[in-house]
Amino acid sequence: MTPATFQALVGMVKQRSGGVINPDQGYMLETRLAPLLKREGLPGLDALAQRLQRPGSESLAQEMTELLTTNESSFFRDGRPFEHLRALLPALHRARPAGQPLRVWSAACSTGQEAYSISILASELAEADASFAARRVEIIGTDITAAVLERARAGVFTQFEVQRGLPIRTLMKRFSQDGTRWRVNPDIAARCRFEKLNLLGDLRAVGRFDVIFCRNVLIYFDVPTKARVLAALAERLNPDGALYLGAAETAMGMATRLTPLPGERGVYALGEEGASLRA
Numbered sequence: 001m002t003p004a005t006f007q008a009l010v011g012m013v014k015q016r017s018g019g020v021i022n023p024d025q026g027y028m029l030e031t032r033l034a035p036l037l038k039r040e041g042l043p044g045l046d047a048l049a050q051r052l053q054r055p056g057s058e059s060l061a062q063e064m065t066e067l068l069t070t071n072e073s074s075f076f077r078d079g080r081p082f083e084h085l086r087a088l089l090p091a092l093h094r095a096r097p098a099g100q101p102l103r104v105w106s107a108a109c110s111t112g113q114e115a116y117s118i119s120i121l122a123s124e125l126a127e128a129d130a131s132f133a134a135r136r137v138e139i140i141g142t143d144i145t146a147a148v149l150e151r152a153r154a155g156v157f158t159q160f161e162v163q164r165g166l167p168i169r170t171l172m173k174r175f176s177q178d179g180t181r182w183r184v185n186p187d188i189a190a191r192c193r194f195e196k197l198n199l200l201g202d203l204r205a206v207g208r209f210d211v212i213f214c215r216n217v218l219i220y221f222d223v224p225t226k227a228r229v230l231a232a233l234a235e236r237l238n239p240d241g242a243l244y245l246g247a248a249e250t251a252m253g254m255a256t257r258l259t260p261l262p263g264e265r266g267v268y269a270l271g272e273e274g275a276s277l278r279a
């Protein structure tokens with residue numbers, strides 16, 4: 001692959017998804033795009049770059065972009081945000097009128113582990129408190145990559161995937177075995193729906209949320225893109241809600257409306273209005 005091909009391909013990816021691919025990641029293009037090249041009968045990445053110059057290549061460019069996303073996820077990833085949420089959801093429940101659902105968004109949800117972890121948490125809260133059990137919790141998972149959304153909707157995970165982050169008792173209680181795989185139980189799946197959405201696009205159609213998880217995707221964006229996405233997420237957050245970022249991500253110095261909750265790494269609320277749990 002020539003340097004010009006590399007620049008052209010990574011430029012298309014950045015424009016479509018915001019994802020920055022560095023020059024030392026050329027191998028990733030070679031390996032991830034090999035099946036696409038084979039299917040299209042193209043001898044290599046230089047030929048792909050040429051093909052993508054032709055009019056009518058948008059769906060191929062989109063497919064290439066999705067193949068180059070990183071989709072790693074796990075149940076209850078990093079632990080701590082879910083413990084914070086365990087206290088925040090009942091506080092939001094008490095603050096809302098009866099009949100109004102709590103709305104949670106797993107933005108960049110990948111294969112759905114984050115959305116299902118939140119739903120499992122909601123079930124645990126409902127089982128401990130009859131008043132919370134009467135509260136509807138809606139969880140919307142969105143991602144740019146069609147293939148991961150298909151997997152998220154199926155709600156079926158391998159032994160390896162369930163072993164990462166799920167306590168065995170939770171696995172036995174919330175999943176049923178399906179051959180060598182594990183299927184999330186219908187009551188957990190019922191709170192979750194999954195939709196295709198690009199974080200760089202217009203986010204208004206998803207509505208407003210009490211809780212937004214946007215974790216481990218901003219790390220792939222450059223600073224202006226991060227700032228733009230954080231500002232758009234802040235617009236989608238209810239005044240007393242919270243935004244959770246990944247362990248390596250920060251909104252500091254980027255979106256003035258988002259302020260970190262004291263003592264909580266990666267949890268943000270809107271300005272002075274604050275999340276329900278601000279001290």
Ligand SMILES: C[S@@+](CC[C@H](N)C(=O)[O-])C[C@H]1O[C@@H](n2cnc3c(N)ncnc32)[C@H](O)[C@@H]1O
Pocket residue numbers: 016017018019069070071072073074077107108109110111114142143144145148197198199200214215216217246
């Ligand atoms: C590493 S996964 C994170 C999954 C989950 N949030 C977690 O922390 O475990 C990142 C996801 O972001 C998605 N993604 C990348 N760029 C995106 C964009 N512009 N809009 C929406 N999703 C995007 C990828 O498809 C991928 O599934």
